[in-house]
Amino acid sequence: MKNRANIYVSVKDYLVSGEKFDLLLDENLGLLKTSPQPKVENLSKYYESDQYISHTDDKSGLFASLYQLVKKWSLKHKTKLIRNQNGSVGSLLDVGAGTGDFLKVAKDNGWKVNGTEPNTNALNLASKKGISLKANLNEFAGEQFDVVTLWHVLEHVADLDETIRTLANLVKPSGTLIIAVPNFKSYDAKYYGKYWAAYDAPRHLWHFSKHSIIKLFKTNFQLQKIKPMIFDSFYVSLLSEKYKAGNAFSVKAIWIGLLSNFKGMSTKEYSSHIYCFKRIK
Template sequence: MTEQSDKTHCTTKDFLVSGESFSLVWNEDQKILITQPQPLKENLNKYYESNEYISHTDSKKGLINFLYQAVKNYSLKRKLRLIEKLHLGKGSLLDIGAGTGDFLKYAKDNNWEVNGVEVNASARSLSLNKGIQLKESIEECKGNQFDVVTLWHVLEHLPDLQNTVLNIEALVKEGGTLIVAVPNFNSYDAKFYKEFWAAYDVPRHLWHFSQESMKMLFSSKMTLVKTKPMIFDAFYVSLISEKYKNGNTFSLKAFWIGLRSNLSAWKTKEYSSLIYIFKKAN
């Protein structure tokens, strides 16, 4: 690492489970922030052991859960519409980090051949109740390829980033599509909330991406063809950030910051979260 690589961007903490402190360290070569220290792979699960970890539950109890589930249901249609516009038809779909399986169920109901990966046993169980059986690891998909591979706010969770990226690329058919959605630490809401920005979510988020880093991350086989915003994320992330910063379960200020973030990004294109769409060379 270069001297610049060791520069600490900020110190934050795990607000959800452990209360432990972590540093976000700038890596100049990759243009990313890295959570330090990183938990050992075998210890990661304990940081997800919370009833408040929303993507592993279907709960609608409480305002934040209710809003999350409402936006999730709306987003299912938008996600599939985006995929079908890009793919120009049906095909095989692999969703990595499939959570409780809602996206895959919606895709299956719309005549897609679906497969999914989810490491959390409780989420896999909820998915199975919906008729969607998920694999436990990416390794179980080895040797198969899919027309479309998606990771909706998942890449930031995966250990051993470089090898994981290569394994993901191998799962995409030639001419196929890879869709990756991640938070953007260059957004207005990230800069406003600083160490309280909920999308840092240490240590569950091991890596923190910018548009520059996402352009560098994948091999030359993958061409970035489009970047799209996730408008609702600015509001949702700001709502949780206010809770972390000021203890407010509901805050009108959070909606104001979310709005300012989106208005700022209308010019800068630095939205709170972004969807990166890659095509694999034939």
């Protein structure tokens, strides 16, 4: 039986199933866990939606158009970030590569690219761009890379502890690990509460704070820097307002996104963060 005291918030799957889930707080880690968590073999059905745009190249509709516009801008900055963190181009593994756009840009900039993507539709779209992806991390056993990236992927993995151990083996000594995840300590998360779109249960099985990410990776990695993802607050707020009030577009959501970034300047708690680690062991 669940301990009601451990329930941080109860949320709903607005994208696919309409099911309700509890997010349980691990106070020691500063981590939320989706409960109940779907069995691994059942997870794929929660991604079966045309609105899950990270698995498509769809540009129709407001949210898809905004997502693709921001993605185009961010790809250039992601490529610049990995170059700066690594010191030069080298070997790159992108975990959860989606439709392969990041790896395509990285490849065009001289990186030797590899990636994983379990979704068949996204994998096929990446292949059409000349990016060959593997279905899971196990296929890279024994290999190591200069840079490993997870852009909004860690929150999706079924076995968090095992994934972290695997990542430690995949990054070369003194190599770089870059992780981007939503932050449930942000202003927009607190404002929207159970409607906050970045909870996205049950596709998001874990929900991170800065404290949890640093603690989870401290054994094998040293934190180099934390960078805010300033556009996430706007996109997430627009979706959250849609879930809360049914508005296809909301000026209020833009204001909340702006306010979240403004407050983040002092609290250092933004809607999403990029964590840059260096492998030390």
